Amino acid sequence: MRSLFKLRYYARELTPLILVALLVMGITAALNVGSFTNTQGVFEKAFERLASNDHAQQTAAMQELLRRALILLVTICGAAISNCIALYMGDYIGQRTLVKLREAIFSHLQTLSMAFFERKRAGELISRVNNDTVVLQRALGTDLFKVVVAPLTVMALIVQMVRMSWTLALALGVVIPLVLGITSLMGRYTRRYALRTQEKIADLTSTTQESFATMRVIKTFGLEPQIQKRYGSEIRGVFGAEMKTARAKALAYAPVFGLIGVATCATLVLGGYEIMHGRFTPAALMTFLLMLEGAAAQLNSISRLYLQLQNAEAAAERTLQVMAEESDVKDAPDAIELDHVDGGITFDHVSFAYDGKHPVLHDFSLDIKPGEVVALAGPSGGGKSTVANLVPRLYDVQEGRVLIDGRDVREVKQRSLSRFMGMVPQETILFGTTIRDNIGFGREGATDDEIIAAAKAANAHDFIMDLPEGYDTQAGERGGRLSGGQKQRVAIARAFLRNPRVLILDEATSALDNESEKAIHSALKTLLQGRTALIIAHRLSTIQDADRIVVMADGRIVEQGPHEELLKHDGLYRRLYESAELVEQHQPETPGLEAATETFGDTDD
Numbered sequence: 001m002r003s004l005f006k007l008r009y010y011a012r013e014l015t016p017l018i019l020v021a022l023l024v025m026g027i028t029a030a031l032n033v034g035s036f037t038n039t040q041g042v043f044e045k046a047f048e049r050l051a052s053n054d055h056a057q058q059t060a061a062m063q064e065l066l067r068r069a070l071i072l073l074v075t076i077c078g079a080a081i082s083n084c085i086a087l088y089m090g091d092y093i094g095q096r097t098l099v100k101l102r103e104a105i106f107s108h109l110q111t112l113s114m115a116f117f118e119r120k121r122a123g124e125l126i127s128r129v130n131n132d133t134v135v136l137q138r139a140l141g142t143d144l145f146k147v148v149v150a151p152l153t154v155m156a157l158i159v160q161m162v163r164m165s166w167t168l169a170l171a172l173g174v175v176i177p178l179v180l181g182i183t184s185l186m187g188r189y190t191r192r193y194a195l196r197t198q199e200k201i202a203d204l205t206s207t208t209q210e211s212f213a214t215m216r217v218i219k220t221f222g223l224e225p226q227i228q229k230r231y232g233s234e235i236r237g238v239f240g241a242e243m244k245t246a247r248a249k250a251l252a253y254a255p256v257f258g259l260i261g262v263a264t265c266a267t268l269v270l271g272g273y274e275i276m277h278g279r280f281t282p283a284a285l286m287t288f289l290l291m292l293e294g295a296a297a298q299l300n301s302i303s304r305l306y307l308q309l310q311n312a313e314a315a316a317e318r319t320l321q322v323m324a325e326e327s328d329v330k331d332a333p334d335a336i337e338l339d340h341v342d343g344g345i346t347f348d349h350v351s352f353a354y355d356g357k358h359p360v361l362h363d364f365s366l367d368i369k370p371g372e373v374v375a376l377a378g379p380s381g382g383g384k385s386t387v388a389n390l391v392p393r394l395y396d397v398q399e400g401r402v403l404i405d406g407r408d409v410r411e412v413k414q415r416s417l418s419r420f421m422g423m424v425p426q427e428t429i430l431f432g433t434t435i436r437d438n439i440g441f442g443r444e445g446a447t448d449d450e451i452i453a454a455a456k457a458a459n460a461h462d463f464i465m466d467l468p469e470g471y472d473t474q475a476g477e478r479g480g481r482l483s484g485g486q487k488q489r490v491a492i493a494r495a496f497l498r499n500p501r502v503l504i505l506d507e508a509t510s511a512l513d514n515e516s517e518k519a520i521h522s523a524l525k526t527l528l529q530g531r532t533a534l535i536i537a538h539r540l541s542t543i544q545d546a547d548r549i550v551v552m553a554d555g556r557i558v559e560q561g562p563h564e565e566l567l568k569h570d571g572l573y574r575r576l577y578e579s580a581e582l583v584e585q586h587q588p589e590t591p592g593l594e595a596a597t598e599t600f601g602d603t604d605d
Contacts, residue, residue: 010079014093015253021089021126022148028086029152031079032294033160086149097136105129105322113329114394115354123206128322130313131201139312146305150298153408161438164288165280171266172292176299177258182255187310189248194314196239204234218267249307256303260296267292302443335413339503341420342405343370343532345391352386360386373533375543377573378552384536387552389505391534392421403504422500428487430479435464436471438479438490442497450497458493460486503528506536549573 057523106129119126154176163168211218211227218227267289276279345368352361361383368374371405376384389395390402401408409417422442430438439451446454451471456459463486467473479487495503537543544563551559551566551573559571566573 009095011093011102012248013100014096017089018093020088021093021527024082024086024089025148026152028079028082029149029156029306031075031082031102032081032153033156033291034075051066076298083149094137098133101136101319102129102133105133105319108323108325111327112325113327114389115328116325118276118354121206121210122317123204123209124202124228125322126209126319127198129203132198133317135198135312136319139309141314147309150301150305154295154298154302156293157234157298158549159473161288161291161295164284165274166564167274168267168270168280168288171263171270172295175263176373177254178259179299179467181304185247185412186251187306190245190307192283192308193241193245193248194311197238197245197311197313198318200234200238200241204231204238207234209229218465234457243309249304259486260300263296264289264292265449265587268348301395307403313535329393329414331413332411335411336406336407336416338412338416344368344403344405345534346401346403346406347387347500348401350397350402352397352399353396354386354395356398359398361397364551364557366557368532368534369404370532372531373545375535375537375546375549376494376552377537377543377549379578381554381577382552383555384552385506386555388423388506388534388536390504391504392423393417410547416520420501421504422502423504423506424488424491424495428484428491429480430475430482430487432477432492434469434472435467435475435490438475439493439497442494443499451493454493454497457489457496458489460489460493463489493514501531503531503533504536505533507592526550 076214109129150233156210158169158172186399207230207323211231218224270286271280271288271474273283275285345366347364347366350361350364351359352364353359362388364383366374366387374388378384390397391409392406393402393414396410401410403409404412404417404420431441434450436451439454440446448471452461455464455471458495464471464473475482475487477488482490492505495505533546535543535546543549547562548560548564550557551571553572559566559569559573567577
């Protein structure tokens with residue numbers, strides 16, 4: 001249970017409550033035992049005299065029986081109330097710990113680099129944050145109550161039984177080590193199978209999440225049968241893993257019950273022998289058997305609980321694996337806080353590979369002046385988006401340096417650097433809240449007037465006001481209730497509201513119609529003044545007004561300069577431009593535009 005024990009850190013704030021809960025659980029165990037020991041008084045003091053023919057003796061015995069029964073009832077009610085309180089406190093502790101644990105896991109995930117999220121499936125991470133922690137909650141909640149009360153009750157009952165007759169208690173003393181040994185042995189298998197079960201549940205969660213996220217493609221291509229088959233395979237995988245766990249538990253239950261039965265029968269035989277020799281009374285034997293049954297029930301509960309805790313141990317291992325992950329991009333111990341950025345960007349002989357083996361950028365050097373608008377153009381896979389990803393330090397370079405105002409970004413606190421950055425990515429994703437909130441995420445504390453101003457600048461205000469609830473309209477999951485162009489304009493508005501010193505636009509107008517695109521270009525000319533802008537575009541119309549166009553191919557700069565100057569040279573830019581112009585001239589409809597887009601590349605890296 002080492003992994004479970006390591007999670008105690010997340011319950012440290014509840015230490016006083018845990019101590020109180022342990023006290024209540026101790027009282028519960030004592031009252032549970034009391035309900036058995038008080039039974040003997042009923043048997044011995046009342047039942048024997050009730051069989052007498054003396055009416056006075058019967059009356060007195062009946063009064064004694066009522067008194068003993070009342071004491072027993074008070075003890076049982078006290079145990080019930082104590083059990084109720086202890087159970088509630090255990091659940092409360094478990095739920096509060098679950099809150100802390102989920103917050104810690106989610107917070108830790110936020111610190112990890114983009115490389116981690118590219119390696120891991122979203123569904124797997126969701127499973128670890130949600131499913132694994134629910135298993136832990138049971139162990140830290142309801143099972144916490146059982147793991148304290150059951151062993152204490154068993155030990156107290158054994159003490160009482162030894163005091164009554166160590167000879168009769170010997171049978172249970174032999175059985176307990178055997179039960180614990182069987183439980184420990186089966187627990188190893190349970191833990192192993194529980195790990196596999198959690199992994200299969202993660203696969204199922206990943207498949208489910210992926211299916212919902214790609215439902216448009218599934219519907220368009222009629223992939224429902226294939227997806228259903230894949231989902232069915234994942235379900236059967238979970239079922240198989242769960243049944244292996246269930247088999248291990250079931251195999252433990254049979255011998256446990258059998259051994260307890262052996263102990264009960266042995267006690268009956270030995271008890272009869274003791275009564276025959278006058279060393280024990282029938283009432284004492286009845287009480288002893290009740291205590292034995294109570295101890296056996298608690299012992300069986302401990303056996304089941306141990307196997308359940310193995311599930312929690314497996315979940316704890318997976319949780320600790322996530323918490324042990326370290327970010328590839330970390331703040332240096334002496335990292336500084338930026339309080340001002342002019343916007344100068346320098347790539348100093350940068351080489352970078354996402355996998356550390358196959359470089360995407362080769363000895364890449366580029367100097368961007370503060371306030372300069374630089375467009376990156378070139379074929380797909382040339383490294384344009386990679387350049388943009390390195391500016392806000394989403395990744396760290398393997399060789400060379402990326403500098404902001406002459407300072408290496410690795411010497412700056414990441415959160416400090418991000419305050420001066422704004423980005424509109426190629427794949428526009430909005431949050432599942434209102435349009436107002438989506439724009440407002442650009443800057444915490446922004447007023448409604450500022451949000452509306454940003455929307456107007458991004459040519460989004462008119463379409464927002466045409467929506468049924470205006471700015472309070474729900475965007476839907478990933479912005480699914482808006483069109484592509486609408487989503488992109490909301491994302492642009494969010495970036496403008498941020499008022500960044502450095503603005504990165506990754507094909508920010510690719511999903512707009514011509515009319516909206518012209519309006520955005522007009523707004524960009526005003527909004528980009530005084531800011532450093534890096535525009536990654538695959539359409540010539542997006543970049544030809546930039547101060548400088550940097551043409552990239554195979555991770556290197558092949559040429560750079562203003563649009564008109566580049567057209568004078570017989571280089572890659574001119575060939576791409578002429579190819580796009582020919583396509584647009586002869587095929588002005590959508591297919592032609594798509595072909596032109598393809599010429600410049602519709603994806604990167």
